[in-house]
Amino acid sequence: MAGTTTAERGERQQESSGPPPARRFARRRLRLLLAGAALVLLSAGGVWLLYGSQWLRVERVGVSGTTVLTPAQVREAADVPVGDPLVSVDTERIESRLRRKLPRIDSVDVSRSWPHGIVLKVVERTPVLLVEKGGKFIEVDDEGVRFATVSEAPKGVPALELSVSRSSSAAASLRRFGEGRLTREAVRVAGALPAAVARDTRAVKVRSYDAISLEFGDGRTVAWGSSEKGNAKARTLAALMKAAPGARHFDVSVPTAPSSSGS
Incomplete structure (x- = not known):
């Protein structure tokens, strides 16, 4: 039987090699064009969904963490653009507006909070001292920031009394450190007090940087000195009050050499 001719072998090789290169390129190009068109449509659809549709818009504003403030006050101050696309809300601007x-x-x-919410999680400042002025009370937080004025003193928060005499040597302390620095020193003292002592403290009095004292509601007093070594002074005071429950005056300005007096 005669074998396959050269011409026949050439025809079979051409058939097995697939379409010509030009046709393969055209098909590849068509697939790329179709993929690109699909990507454009998906992108356009996503943009429309986020910005143009009514599906992902602000409908509610949730508030948590308030204690003195009310959720209504926070919502009003936040001024969240209800009805706007959720993706376009400037959260940093809202944060800045609330703090201001x-x-x-x-x-x-x-x-x-997709798909329709904005959530405001608030942490309020807590007063550690009060400054009385004009029959009202200015609240001071643990960083020495005077942040609010209230008509009634919160319970359990001692008053801050800056009783620096400008005619004495204490005036030099005021000039050197300034009222703000002295306030922060008083805050440090208040923050170091044991909870039981803090509850009984009526006032933290500041005459100078290193002459800070406490006054309890029952009239007892504590010479604290500066705010330095606050933890050691707090421990010493607790032990001293336990050892001398009838004393009226305690001195922990030097915690390694405390004293008490009066009865």
């Missing part, structure tokens, strides 16, 4: 309008807010986290 409501100084009682120490920090706030503004986040999106």
Whole structure:
């Protein structure tokens, strides 16, 4: 039987090699064009969904973490653009607006809650001292920030009394450190007090940087000195009050050599 001719072998090789290169390129190009068109449509659809549709818009504003402030106050100050696309809400601007309008807010986290919400998580400042002025009370937080004025003194928060005499040597302390620094020193003292002592403290009095004292509601007093070594002074005071329950005056300005007197 005669074998396959050269011409026949050439025809079979051409058939097995597929379409010509030009046709293969055209098909590849068509697939790329179709993929690109699909990507454009998907992108356009995504943009429309986020910005143009009515599906992903702000409908509610949630508030958490308030104690003195009310959720309504926070919502009003936040001024969230209800009805706007959720993706376009400027959360950093809302945070800045809240801290500016409501100084009682120490920090706030503004986040999106898909598909329709904005959530405001608030942390309020806590007063550790009060400054009485004009029959009202200015609240001072643990950083020495005077953040709010209230008509009634919060319970359990001692008063800050800056009784620096400008005619004495203490005036030099005021000039050197300034009222703000002395206030922060008083805050440090208040922060070092044991809870039981803090509850009984009526006032933290500051005559100079290193002459800070406490006055309890029952008239007992404590010479604290400067705010340095606050933890050691707090431990010493607790032990001294336990050892001399009838004393009227305690001195822990030098915690290694405390003293008590009066009865």
